[in-house]
Amino acid sequence: MAKITFIEHNGTEHTVEAEPGMTVMETAVRNSIPGIAAECGGACACATCHVYVQEPWREVVGTPEPMEEDMLDFAFDVRDESRLSCQIQVTEEMDGLVVRVPEKQF
Amino acid sequence: MSEEPIKTDVVIVGAGPCGLFAVFELGLVDIKCHVVDILPRAGGQCTELYPEKPIYDIPALPSVTGQDLTDRLMEQIEPFGAEFHFNHRVDKLERLDDGGFRLTTDGDVVLECKAVVIAAGGGSFTPKRPPLPGIEGYEGTSVFYSVKKIEDFRDKDVLIVGGGDSALDWCLNLQPVAKSLTLIHRRDQFRAAPDSVNKMFQLVESGDIKFELGQVTELHGDDGQLTSVTVKGPDGNTFEQTTEVMLPFFGLTMKLGPVADWGLNLEENLIPVDTEMFQTSEEGIFAIGDINTYPGKLKLILSGFHEAALMAQKVHQIVHPDQKLVFQYTTSSSNLQKKLGVK
Numbered sequence: 001m002a003k004i005t006f007i008e009h010n011g012t013e014h015t016v017e018a019e020p021g022m023t024v025m026e027t028a029v030r031n032s033i034p035g036i037a038a039e040c041g042g043a044c045a046c047a048t049c050h051v052y053v054q055e056p057w058r059e060v061v062g063t064p065e066p067m068e069e070d071m072l073d074f075a076f077d078v079r080d081e082s083r084l085s086c087q088i089q090v091t092e093e094m095d096g097l098v099v100r101v102p103e104k105q106f
Numbered sequence: 107m108s109e110e111p112i113k114t115d116v117v118i119v120g121a122g123p124c125g126l127f128a129v130f131e132l133g134l135v136d137i138k139c140h141v142v143d144i145l146p147r148a149g150g151q152c153t154e155l156y157p158e159k160p161i162y163d164i165p166a167l168p169s170v171t172g173q174d175l176t177d178r179l180m181e182q183i184e185p186f187g188a189e190f191h192f193n194h195r196v197d198k199l200e201r202l203d204d205g206g207f208r209l210t211t212d213g214d215v216v217l218e219c220k221a222v223v224i225a226a227g228g229g230s231f232t233p234k235r236p237p238l239p240g241i242e243g244y245e246g247t248s249v250f251y252s253v254k255k256i257e258d259f260r261d262k263d264v265l266i267v268g269g270g271d272s273a274l275d276w277c278l279n280l281q282p283v284a285k286s287l288t289l290i291h292r293r294d295q296f297r298a299a300p301d302s303v304n305k306m307f308q309l310v311e312s313g314d315i316k317f318e319l320g321q322v323t324e325l326h327g328d329d330g331q332l333t334s335v336t337v338k339g340p341d342g343n344t345f346e347q348t349t350e351v352m353l354p355f356f357g358l359t360m361k362l363g364p365v366a367d368w369g370l371n372l373e374e375n376l377i378p379v380d381t382e383m384f385q386t387s388e389e390g391i392f393a394i395g396d397i398n399t400y401p402g403k404l405k406l407i408l409s410g411f412h413e414a415a416l417m418a419q420k421v422h423q424i425v426h427p428d429q430k431l432v433f434q435y436t437t438s439s440s441n442l443q444k445k446l447g448v449k
Binding site for chain 1: 154155236359
């Protein structure tokens with residue numbers, strides 16, 4: 001298991017257990033983390049599970065594939081550390097991961 | 107100005123998989139349908155969100171893509187000759203004195219029917235509104251999510267935001283009439299038809315389109331009239347871009363929309379129904395698929411199919427009150443096979 005901390009835009013932190021193999025989005029939805037809409041259910045088709053992954057976690061999590069980068073065009077306030085959480089598969093190495101939830105998913 | 111009403115047995119709101127299968131189940135019991143959908147094609151979320159992605163939980167189809175499922179449903183309902191009104195959103199639903207209903211779309215199509223089936227899934231697909239402070243105050247005057255008439259943009263300073271096909275198409279279509287056209291996108295890659303991207307870059311080269319890298323962070327103006335926007339560039343620095351009009355294209359999202367105003371009981375944007383016939387709080391109005399809720403509800407396509415079958419039994423009583431419905435199997439009933447065109 002890996003512990004993931006979601007930080008809402010207002011600073012509220014939620015630390016939850018994530019199962020390796022699941023996605024960060026699925027972990028968020030399963031734990032009712034506010035601010036992750038995930039409208040399309042993980043098809044990389046809506047950009048409503050947008051999160052920010054900050055250092056030192058960016059290397060562990062990796063960078064977006066071209067399809068995800070395309071879909072990020074439909075997100076708001078996209079930054080270098082932007083990822084779609086449905087495209088991040090949890091690994092044991094991500095134990096302790098911190099992701100920030102943007103103010104709005106649209 | 108409203109058109110002459112089209113009269114039919116049932117209007118189905120939503121052409122996703124459940125709306126399509128409702129045509130089948132209603133067709134088997136001799137009920138004619140019109141189907142209205144805001145999208146330009148059938149399939150709802152299946153074709154809008156995941157046309158290429160496999161679905162693994164449709165009985166007897168170990169794997170089927172959203173597009174394939176939709177194509178097969180369209181083939182299956184073909185014998186029943188349902189009429190489709192794509193690119194229309196049902197805005198108004200009124201009850202008539204005779205117990206029937208009148209529905210009016212945003213494109214002024216008026217439909218009169220004996221029963222209504224709401225199969226609207228997660229709601230209407232509507233353009234995403236960028237969460238910019240005060241944007242509501244500019245909508246319809248300076249901020250537009252679609253182009254109704256190109257002439258409305260003649261001699262205007264136009265700003266288009268986004269990098270998909272809609273953004274690029276409107277850049278190319280509005281550039282000839284606009285006084286100036288600026289495109290803002292967060293990167294220099296575009297998720298759009300390569301031909302449109304090439305044409306756009308040619309116009310940038312010739313000085314006819316201005317292209318800026320960045321994201322809009324603030325709007326400025328008075329009384330609904332935009333004068334400029336603040337843009338954050340890739341280096342984190344901000345600059346002002348003057349404009350009279352902004353067209354943001356950030357894709358679509360699902361909103362419940364006008365369904366909320368139809369006088370139905372709602373629970374957290376879902377429509378409660380009974381589990382015998384999937385009728386709403388209003389006699390004659392049914393809800394099936396993702397938009398309904400009841401104890402134990404699962405948002406599965408197969409659940410919506412089941413709901414469509416039971417709903418059709420009750421709708422038959424409403425549409426053909428004088429006829430007794432005899433349950434039949436498509437495998438053995440020559441009557442049903444005739445309707446399906448296989449006999």
